[in-house]
Amino acid sequence: MALTQNYKLNVIQWYPGHIAKAEKNLKEQLKRVDVVLEVRDARIPLATHHPQIDEWVGNKARVLIFNRVDMITPQMRDLWIDWSKRQGETAYFTNAQHGQGVVAVSKAAQAAGVELNQRRSSRGMLPRPVRAVVIGFPNVGKSALINRLLGKRVVESAARPGVTRQLRWVRISEQLELLDAPGVIPLKLEDQGAALKLAICDDIGEAAYDNQLVAAELVDILNYLQHIAPNLLPQKPLESRYELDSTPHTGEAYLHALAEHRYQGDVERAARQLLTDYRKGFFGTIPLEIPPDYQ
The missing domain is CATH 3.40.50.300 (P-loop containing nucleotide triphosphate hydrolases)
Structure with missing residues (x-):
């Protein structure tokens, strides 16, 4: 990633x-x-x-x-x-x-x-x-x-x-x-990958992140999980939703392609839509992590 x-x-x-x-x-x-x-x-x-x-x-x-x-x-x-x-x-x-x-x-x-x-x-x-x-x-x-x-x-x-x-x-x-107790966030999250997942799932304050960066990471994670554990995810969830396959692209490239394909080139709008659709479950039941020792 x-x-x-x-x-x-x-x-x-x-x-x-x-x-x-x-x-x-x-x-x-x-x-x-x-x-x-x-x-x-x-x-x-x-x-x-x-x-x-x-x-x-x-x-x-x-x-x-x-x-x-x-x-x-x-x-x-x-x-x-x-x-x-x-x-x-x-x-x-x-x-x-x-x-x-x-x-x-x-x-x-x-x-x-x-x-x-x-x-x-x-x-x-x-x-x-x-x-x-x-x-x-x-x-x-x-x-x-x-x-x-x-x-x-x-x-x-x-x-x-x-x-x-x-x-x-x-x-x-x-x-x-x-x-x-109020939600407690660590003073410093050393693991930036974890920080991005928290942002994708809306488990940290909205002011803390860049939507385009986070949405691109979501695409990268979905591509990665489809590659290593295809049986644990719906098949090609982004293509099913947007009629645009994510697998040939990096997250960033897909975001720009999606913006051209559906949102008149508005990359920020594409990013926000991707995050909203994931959070609302519109791609299906999709985890962003699997157990570390999964074979």
Whole structure:
């Protein structure tokens, strides 16, 4: 992916002050938390793994959640389930918008807290609700998940990154309390390929990237995945949508060809359309990552 190498993010836009503040508050609150629910985007589970989360979680229980399962195929989901097992973790798959998989997440969070109350009981202390926190990048579906866990809409949820600004506790049940935290972005993303995938999936703030660069990278990724794992993607998704085959082109060349073909040479419009169509699922259920050890 040639574009990835020279891609530079504007750090000021990349790391707004409210996220810096949120991270500081989050670290404070984490001392009071028993269980961490880590939410990732099922299309890019590696890119949406926060590099500091292992350090934050320490020896607390963790529940790993891949949200937007509706945007990948069942076959892809099975590959990620197997991959997670090889990492020693159980992955839970949700479509938080529609409530799919949420009951299993709630049970997993409560089960992780059973041990806590057994310890309290052995010391002669009364049981208390398990305290869980939901952590993930902006716009991966954390607020939608919390609303589903609660069964009512208490947390503002929107399809734009950075809606949740404050940290707040919400009572899910007698057994479970949840801390809703703003999306946390690493101070610096060393892996520029991951940064581009976050931009493609709209999991970072819009001001942080160049649409044409990001759309060209999307085309490069789709061409690459069609080449190495054709059975995991719909056949020629861009050609099906735009009647223009992407495989002979680099991402950048395809963007210009598409602009000529459909948008009177307007490359920016072509880029925006490509990104919108991918995000809305108009190319089909397409992952941007496959497990690293996929054969």
